[in-house]
Amino acid sequence: MAPGKHRLRDYAAIIRSKNAGPYRLTFDILFRDEESFRVVRDSNAVTRETVALAYGVNPSQISSLFIVPEGRAIKVTLIRPIGQGERGDSDMYGCQQHVPLMELPVPPGENR
């Protein structure tokens, strides 16, 4: 890939958000190929801290982060700031919360 500022959307095939029960928002990042998965994994672009920063929440609100090599995927789950259907909830299925992840910067590594 050409040098320059890269974002997660340049490497992933699918970036999605969805409820995992009424109190969790789970994000799946599925990579285009093995190489893209490795580049992002090794760059530490997706950590509890970077995801928390992207959403303006405390890292303690990230309930889990899994690197899933068999699925060429990274999975991050956030405690919903507002429970599903509670006062002020704006996304009943939690399916339109993914955009800040698309824009997550992927720092350049060696040999790239």
Next chain:
Amino acid sequence: MGAITVLTPTGTLGYGFGAEALEGGMALRPDVIAVDAGSTDPGPHYLGSGETLVSRFSTKRELSDLLSAARGAGIPLVVGSAGGAGSRRHVDWTVDIVREIARERGLHAKIAWIYADIPIERARRAVRQNEVQDFEAGFLLTEAMLDDTVTLVAQMGHEPIAAALDGGADIVVAGRACDDSTIAAFPIARGADPGLAMHMGKILECGAFSAEPFGMDVMVGTVAEDHFLLEPGSRNRRASLTSVAAHSLYERENPIRQAGPGHEVDLSDCRFEQVTERRVRVSGSRFIKSGDYWVKLEGARRAGYRTICIAGIRCPTMLARIDDILDEVRAQAIDYFAPASFELTFHVYGRDGVMGRLEPQREITSQELGLVIDVVASDQELAHAVCHQISGSLLHLHYPGQFNTSGNLAFPYSPSEIDAGPVYRFSAYHLMKAASPLELFPVNFEDL
């Protein structure tokens, strides 16, 4: 045990499937048709109100096709989480549709239905005996909260459904059930490895969402001694490593260990292999039985009544000071209606209407905003009055720099306020210890 084939027609009963896909799937000679009809995903409303997620028309239409296919092949039909939330009213509604189809078509079959409602007193006893734990709700379940709860169900495991099948049922309508268990019940009842069957259930429960291209459509799984195979019903789709692995992550927090009623499935040694162009083989899923049998409670309470107003704002002078204006109108309304209280939410589309406090980009870059004024109060009349007072104030508010003095909001509708009826919220999302897998889920039979 020989291989057992399960056909799942769609992700949610009533959301559709293709005729060609059903035919293709039935050609694989399934041993059972199993489908789930709901979950908590559409929110607490259906659980609380007893209204169904899908229309009677869609449910009847799809149940007719599935009953014809199942009776034609002499195989059972299993429906889990009937009606959307799987409450008693939802189960009765679904059983009634099945009876009607049977009458109209002259079908004879044995139907079983299983309620998943938990008597409030049973849950109160569990609270007193310290046999309730928070799952993810972030609050403890109390007896007072149970008293406020209008509907309480628990997710059944595969056991009550297996008991209905063992009792000779041709058609099983189950109340709230773990999605995976609905699909896995038949194979497990016939001796399949429960780890493989549950994992297959997890993937099949969304129908062809695990295929590519994905869609609400037919998916078929065959569980054998040490693996299972997945294949879509439609020739226009295929199961691929990517589509199946991706689906293993969907709507769950933990991709490695997946908990269900009385068990966990460990996927850490799982292998996915592409065995043909459109078929994927999965192996290595392991079943871990829990010591005690815990079920997940889902409860809903009524929080009040909602009235909404939808309006557009185009003037740049108002966009520039929208936060101040909304704050001012909110304060006025609180003062005006005191001591009555209400909940007021402004959804401001064009700024952060979709993401709320998770929105990192709060600067307004469009030329217009969509505003939803959302009021919840103790009764409908008060909610309506508050919503109208707020829309009226906003409409005629004077603010500095204003050019247009004839009205600040563009309403697409008259009346501008829409009464949305009762509002339900989740009141329980906790684990409760059951005496046995069958204790809470009575099975009823009837010959049609």
